[in-house]
Amino acid sequence: MKKVYRNVNILDGTEDMKLQEGMKVTVEDGKILSICKDDGSTEGEDLGGRYMIPGLINLHVHLPGNGFPKKKQSDSRKLAGLIMSNALLREVGKKICSGSLKTQLLSGTTTIRTVGGLGHMDSDLRDQIKAGKTIGPRVISSDQAVTVPGGHMEGSVAYGAKDDQDFVRFIKENVDYGTDWIKIMITGGVLDAKVKGEPGEMRMSEQQVKLCCDTAHQLGKKVCAHVESPKGIETALKCGVDTIEHGAAMDDRLLKMFKDSGSVLVCTLSPAVPLAKFDPSVTGGNEIQRYNSEVLLEGIVEATGKCLKEGIKVGLGTDTVCPFITHYDMWRELEYVHYLCNIDRGTCLYLATLNNAGIIGLDGVTGSIEEGKAAEFVITEKNPLEGFDTIREPYMVVFGDKEYRKPKVKKSPVAEEYLDGYLNTLKA
Numbered sequence: 001m002k003k004v005y006r007n008v009n010i011l012d013g014t015e016d017m018k019l020q021e022g023m024k025v026t027v028e029d030g031k032i033l034s035i036c037k038d039d040g041s042t043e044g045e046d047l048g049g050r051y052m053i054p055g056l057i058n059l060h061v062h063l064p065g066n067g068f069p070k071k072k073q074s075d076s077r078k079l080a081g082l083i084m085s086n087a088l089l090r091e092v093g094k095k096i097c098s099g100s101l102k103t104q105l106l107s108g109t110t111t112i113r114t115v116g117g118l119g120h121m122d123s124d125l126r127d128q129i130k131a132g133k134t135i136g137p138r139v140i141s142s143d144q145a146v147t148v149p150g151g152h153m154e155g156s157v158a159y160g161a162k163d164d165q166d167f168v169r170f171i172k173e174n175v176d177y178g179t180d181w182i183k184i185m186i187t188g189g190v191l192d193a194k195v196k197g198e199p200g201e202m203r204m205s206e207q208q209v210k211l212c213c214d215t216a217h218q219l220g221k222k223v224c225a226h227v228e229s230p231k232g233i234e235t236a237l238k239c240g241v242d243t244i245e246h247g248a249a250m251d252d253r254l255l256k257m258f259k260d261s262g263s264v265l266v267c268t269l270s271p272a273v274p275l276a277k278f279d280p281s282v283t284g285g286n287e288i289q290r291y292n293s294e295v296l297l298e299g300i301v302e303a304t305g306k307c308l309k310e311g312i313k314v315g316l317g318t319d320t321v322c323p324f325i326t327h328y329d330m331w332r333e334l335e336y337v338h339y340l341c342n343i344d345r346g347t348c349l350y351l352a353t354l355n356n357a358g359i360i361g362l363d364g365v366t367g368s369i370e371e372g373k374a375a376e377f378v379i380t381e382k383n384p385l386e387g388f389d390t391i392r393e394p395y396m397v398v399f400g401d402k403e404y405r406k407p408k409v410k411k412s413p414v415a416e417e418y419l420d421g422y423l424n425t426l427k428a
């Protein structure tokens, strides 16, 4: 099947992208067949001078939940335990995750990497999307993460391994099942910190991190790690972690170590913003959380800026399901990087598209609007380089041979109000 889109302005997602005005894009069988100047012929669809960008790629997604604000933060351990307790409730859990995936795609995110879920639901849904049985983006799965008892998210989206053998067994089982990446939780997080100061207290030992990395690498899989402190970054780098999620402030020594390692920082500003900037009564948290989130936010901002300056690869993700972090707001992460890290919007768009694709080994397939690539793009009303908020109401999302016109998703008015309020303070 052939589709022609004409009279469209393209931002192609490559590093040195320039706005290509008045273009014509021909898609055949879900792939971009050709891109050329619009010759004025009347074939296909006139996009009226709208803008075309590659579908966004979100490298840090949890599927179980919608991230809508709640009065009180829920007990994820108890909830996960309940969902996984019998087949009927597991189906309910899967429905929730499936809804999250649909929202991601309809909001212009065409590829996601999951980084901690329930059992093997992420991989199961990945396969169902591939088979055309359900709607969603391309999924790179991590399924349930692994940590130690008492580790970050243990008992919900992470499994607490009892000893070395248990770590190896768990990782092997995931790989055998078809899980794409192995996620480990090295440090604690802001949601489970008990004292003011360091949000990412060490939970896994260096030896355990090394064991996980070696086991995964021997099986041909990459490792992503939850890390929220300098000590955690150092441990991750020493042991060969492939992508360090979140991050923390780094001194010159750590920065050099990072550069030499070839590892990647996956920046997630989104989850720290509400916890750091909104009153705890709004996020359902407490003052310790708020204080630590402020430390974390400053740390990630600093680390992202330094890494980009040093030529260390930086990916972007949103950490969905954290309070206020929904499945439709990837555009906000780009806007945060632009304002908080002082990075131009062209670079932000590149980071979230072709750059992110490269981090998960898909830059030959997706991430840019180039001939031969998968037809995965978003049509926006305005130029995204003048404000990514034009992505929040896409004119169209194209995913292979499927087109979603003016897609609507269920949003949280409370989250919108608070997050827009914060964004306005950045713009001011």
Ligand SMILES: [Zn+2]
Binding pocket: 060, 062, 115, 116, 319
């Ligand atoms: Zn996370």
